[in-house]
Amino acid sequence: MQRIHNVTQLADLDDDALARCYAYPRHLDEPWVRANFVNSIDGAFTVDGVSEGLGTDADHRVFTVLRELADVVLIGAGTLRAENYGGAHPDRQRRIAHHQHGIGGHPEGTPPPIAVVTATAKLDPGAKIFTDAEVPPLIITTTQAEPDQITALEDAGAVVVIAGTAAIMPAALIKVFAERGLHRVLCEGGPHLFGQLAEAGLVDELCLTTAPMLVGGAGGRISLSASTFDMPMARKQLVLDDDGTVLARWARR
Numbered sequence: 001m002q003r004i005h006n007v008t009q010l011a012d013l014d015d016d017a018l019a020r021c022y023a024y025p026r027h028l029d030e031p032w033v034r035a036n037f038v039n040s041i042d043g044a045f046t047v048d049g050v051s052e053g054l055g056t057d058a059d060h061r062v063f064t065v066l067r068e069l070a071d072v073v074l075i076g077a078g079t080l081r082a083e084n085y086g087g088a089h090p091d092r093q094r095r096i097a098h099h100q101h102g103i104g105g106h107p108e109g110t111p112p113p114i115a116v117v118t119a120t121a122k123l124d125p126g127a128k129i130f131t132d133a134e135v136p137p138l139i140i141t142t143t144q145a146e147p148d149q150i151t152a153l154e155d156a157g158a159v160v161v162i163a164g165t166a167a168i169m170p171a172a173l174i175k176v177f178a179e180r181g182l183h184r185v186l187c188e189g190g191p192h193l194f195g196q197l198a199e200a201g202l203v204d205e206l207c208l209t210t211a212p213m214l215v216g217g218a219g220g221r222i223s224l225s226a227s228t229f230d231m232p233m234a235r236k237q238l239v240l241d242d243d244g245t246v247l248a249r250w251a252r253r
């Protein structure tokens with residue numbers, strides 16, 4: 001029987017060892033896009049419209065580590081509204097330590113900004129993303145956005161970037177991060193945004209948690225795109241928890 005390599009029990013990993021399992025490549029000179037999703041055994045990625053119902057202790061632990069390592073957390077406007085996103089609040093000392101070890105983080109421990117992709121910038125300036133953020137959110141929008149709406153978001157503390165006309169092309173989105181030196185990109189959804197990035201060949205890595213439950217229903221999938229595409233992936237890490245949670249890290253070949 002062939003042995004399966006790079007399989008680890010979560011109980012054997014302290015927080016530092018777990019962070020090393022998810023280290024970004026060293027010396028990045030352009031954005032590296034990592035996506036993080038959780039789904040059920042039968043493929044559902046939400047319960048009653050949100051992913052929270054699928055979260056396990058193991059998934060929450062990895063979710064925290066991935067944010068500790070990232071330069072920016074990327075989401076779509078639909079995910080922002082559905083999940084009621086606030087700012088990211090990772091442990092500052094751990095972000096400093098990760099930076100010192102060359103695996104991610106930030107030299108001063110500053111949290112990663114939340115970057116929101118929205119064609120119209122029709123976001124509520126009173127939403128949690130603006131009121132519960134240590135660093136200004138980055139709103140990436142298009143020329144369709146009304147000037148008054150942009151002003152309202154800027155007054156709420158956001159940094160607004162115009163990155164398209166009718167739509168935001170994936171390459172233009174990555175260019176925004178490259179220009180700001182945000183190379184460790186963590187995409188947390190939703191499936192349309194992830195699918196667009198993957199279809200464009202811009203997803204470098206997928207961290208996928210499989211929760212030990214069946215959900216049923218007519219839920220969608222983690223990747224939705226205008227057309228089908230093939231992206232061969234190689235498994236880099238498999239972490240197993242005693243409760244049945246499977247934490248897999250896949251990288252583009």
